[in-house]
Amino acid sequence: xxxxxxxxxxxxxxxxxxxxxxxxxxxxxxxxxxxxxxxxxxxxxxxxxxxxxxxxxxxxxxxxxxxxxxxxxxxxxxxxxxxxxxxxxxxxxxxxxxxxxxxxxxxxxxx
Amino acid sequence: xxxxxxxxxxxxxxxxxxxxxxxxxxxxxxxxxxxxxxxxxxxxxxxxxxxxxxxxxxxxxxxxxxxxxxxxxxxxxxxxxxxxxxxxxxxxxxxxxxxxxxxxxxxxxxxxxx
Numbered sequence: 723x724x725x726x727x728x729x730x731x732x733x734x735x736x737x738x739x740x741x742x743x744x745x746x747x748x749x750x751x752x753x754x755x756x757x758x759x760x761x762x763x764x765x766x767x768x769x770x771x772x773x774x775x776x777x778x779x780x781x782x783x784x785x786x787x788x789x790x791x792x793x794x795x796x797x798x799x800x801x802x803x804x805x806x807x808x809x810x811x812x813x814x815x816x817x818x819x820x821x822x823x824x825x826x827x828x829x830x831x832x833x
Numbered sequence: 834x835x836x837x838x839x840x841x842x843x844x845x846x847x848x849x850x851x852x853x854x855x856x857x858x859x860x861x862x863x864x865x866x867x868x869x870x871x872x873x874x875x876x877x878x879x880x881x882x883x884x885x886x887x888x889x890x891x892x893x894x895x896x897x898x899x900x901x902x903x904x905x906x907x908x909x910x911x912x913x914x915x916x917x918x919x920x921x922x923x924x925x926x927x928x929x930x931x932x933x934x935x936x937x938x939x940x941x942x943x944x945x946x947x
Contacts, residue, residue: 728875765923765940765943766923767938769938772935817932818932819931820866821932
């Protein structure tokens with residue numbers, strides 16, 4: 723069975739701080755995909771990134787960066803110089819076919 | 834390119850009633866997946882429809898059922914509503930059922946059962 727653990731329920735930071743959201747996963751599959759989604763108060767899940775299990779290269783996109791480590795089954799997400807607009811719930815998901823989501827981390831960025 | 838639209842946005846129903854939620858998939862997408870998101874939880878997979886056939890189902894009872902139409906839009910039906918069915922119901926469309934195709938989510942229908 724697949725499982726995604728996001729141990730941080732809520733993180734509160736002040737604007738311009740860096741913040742890392744943790745994601746640990748469990749799977750027996752050798753081929754799988756990992757995702758991060760952002761859910762603003764409006765409700766829709768906004769896709770941020772997809773990685774396949776064979777690509778451990780870290781990725782940076784503007785203020786966002788992702789660290790994928792198969793050795794520790796982790797796929798962590800860092801926001802550099804956080805902004806108030808980053809306030810949302812962030813979900814990590816794992817899929818061999820259908821995505822399984824973690825419980826999410828609520829990020830609150832204070833001005 | 835239009836995204837995924839869901840209707841209605843909010844709904845209040847009484848325990849025991851039946852409800853139908855609707856989803857229009859993104860243009861060009863042939864697969865629709867439905868998720869239930871309880872308050873403070875992550876989305877839970879209900880089922881997926883690919884070319885009008887059910888293509889996978891999560892751990893939900895048979896009173897949760899669905900349809901997909903020739904234009905790839907979809908309905909989620911829930912019979913004999915229970916209080917625990919109160920949740921945000923999310924629809925996602927994709928070109929194919931596999932996660933690597935990328936899912937586009939709608940804004941959801943907030944169902945409250947009283």
